[in-house]
Amino acid sequence: MTGKLVTVFGGSGFIGRHVVRHLAARGWRVRLAVRDIEQAGFLRPAGNLGQISAVPTTITSDASVAAAVKGADAVINLVGVLYERGKRTFQALHVDGARRIAAAAKAAGATHLIHVSALGADAASPSKYARSKAAGEAAVHGAFPGATILRPSVVFGSEDRFFNMFGAMAQISPVLPYFTNTVPHAPGGGGSKFQPVYVGDVAEAIVGAVSGEAHAGRTYELSGPKVYDMKEILQIVNRETMRKCQIWGMPYLIAHINAVFLQFLPTPLLTPDQVKLLKLGSVASGRAPGLEAFGITPTPVELIVPTYLKRFRPVQQTKKIRSAGKLPAA
Numbered sequence: 001m002t003g004k005l006v007t008v009f010g011g012s013g014f015i016g017r018h019v020v021r022h023l024a025a026r027g028w029r030v031r032l033a034v035r036d037i038e039q040a041g042f043l044r045p046a047g048n049l050g051q052i053s054a055v056p057t058t059i060t061s062d063a064s065v066a067a068a069v070k071g072a073d074a075v076i077n078l079v080g081v082l083y084e085r086g087k088r089t090f091q092a093l094h095v096d097g098a099r100r101i102a103a104a105a106k107a108a109g110a111t112h113l114i115h116v117s118a119l120g121a122d123a124a125s126p127s128k129y130a131r132s133k134a135a136g137e138a139a140v141h142g143a144f145p146g147a148t149i150l151r152p153s154v155v156f157g158s159e160d161r162f163f164n165m166f167g168a169m170a171q172i173s174p175v176l177p178y179f180t181n182t183v184p185h186a187p188g189g190g191g192s193k194f195q196p197v198y199v200g201d202v203a204e205a206i207v208g209a210v211s212g213e214a215h216a217g218r219t220y221e222l223s224g225p226k227v228y229d230m231k232e233i234l235q236i237v238n239r240e241t242m243r244k245c246q247i248w249g250m251p252y253l254i255a256h257i258n259a260v261f262l263q264f265l266p267t268p269l270l271t272p273d274q275v276k277l278l279k280l281g282s283v284a285s286g287r288a289p290g291l292e293a294f295g296i297t298p299t300p301v302e303l304i305v306p307t308y309l310k311r312f313r314p315v316q317q318t319k320k321i322r323s324a325g326k327l328p329a330a
């Protein structure tokens with residue numbers, strides 16, 4: 001198999017699997033550096049025979065990371081977590097792991113390093129997640145000055161954890177809650193603002209960064225074409241799931257109290273740190289270039305989200321649409 005070699009850390013995740021498919025389509029040889037090669041096996045058919053391989057990797061080990069990047073022309077780091085558990089801390093993954101990957105990529109002679117951070121990365125943020133993302137960016141720049149940093153807003157796509165979470169909630173709850181600092185019906189009472197970006201656009205930007213010279217050493221903010229407040233997002237969920245849920249604005253204090261308990265679930269639905277992130281929202285600052293720098297026109301929420309939120313519609317609605325000839329018979 002010919003073609004340049006790229007090592008992808010976090011390639012088995014939501015964004016990673018799109019990135020791997022885009023890279024394979026462009027002829028890259030892809031080496032997945034993953035904890036569990038069996039679990040990443042589903043990605044092999046995304047490429048030709050031998051185009052996609054997987055190596056077991058521990059990102060807390062210098063030797064393991066060095067072995068994963070050996071001979072790679074480019075390296076992409078998509079490793080990230082939304083909550084901490086035991087040794088799996090923000091510091092260990094977002095900062096120390098990112099530094100280790102960057103240093104190993106440099107030592108291996110990789111020409112490109114793409115590091116995926118997050119919009120809102122800020123050393124002075126009230127959120128520990130956002131502070132760790134800023135520290136990770138600094139660590140990456142220190143070890144690999146020509147690295148490209150990409151900061152996506154909240155990412156949407158058929159397997160996202162944002163619209164799908166609200167879609168699932170709409171299926172079982174008569175109420176869709178959001179949190180606001182002011183009276184819900186007052187101007188600005190729609191809660192924090194978000195600028196969701198399509199996963200396919202993020203993947204395309206990553207492939208653009210790894211393939212071109214122009215993006216080295218630069219930081220990009222990846223966001224969608226439109227800003228929504230939380231109330232508007234829930235209205236989209238209500239409409240596309242054909243539900244009539246009440247949309248209620250609540251004070252952040254309620255979110256915080258819930259998060260204090262929910263953080264202890266095996267997979268926490270909400271943590272106090274995530275409440276801080278929610279409060280900040282996720283909108284591009286405009287101080288960094290965005291998708292347009294990669295020649296990408298951002299895909300609207302309205303074009304993609306309906307295609308997967310329909311799975312949360314009431315069964316009888318789907319039957320009605322089918323019988324009206326709008327959907328093929330099951």
Ligand SMILES: NC(=O)c1ccc[n+]([C@@H]2O[C@H](COP(=O)([O-])OP(=O)(O)OC[C@H]3O[C@@H](n4cnc5c(N)ncnc54)[C@H](OP(=O)(O)O)[C@@H]3O)[C@@H](O)[C@H]2O)c1
Nearest residue numbers: 010011012013014015016035078079080118152153154155
């Ligand atoms: N999705 C969003 O809305 C969004 C928004 C802004 C920024 N980001 C950032 O984009 C990156 C990718 O996000 P995503 O949504 O694709 O996340 P994801 O689906 O949770 O994937 C995260 C990846 O990190 C890997 N990982 C987690 N813990 C690890 C560990 N201890 N050692 C090695 N690998 C580990 C996971 O591997 P396993 O499969 O082995 O668990 C997975 O491949 C993250 O850095 C995230 O912070 C995402």
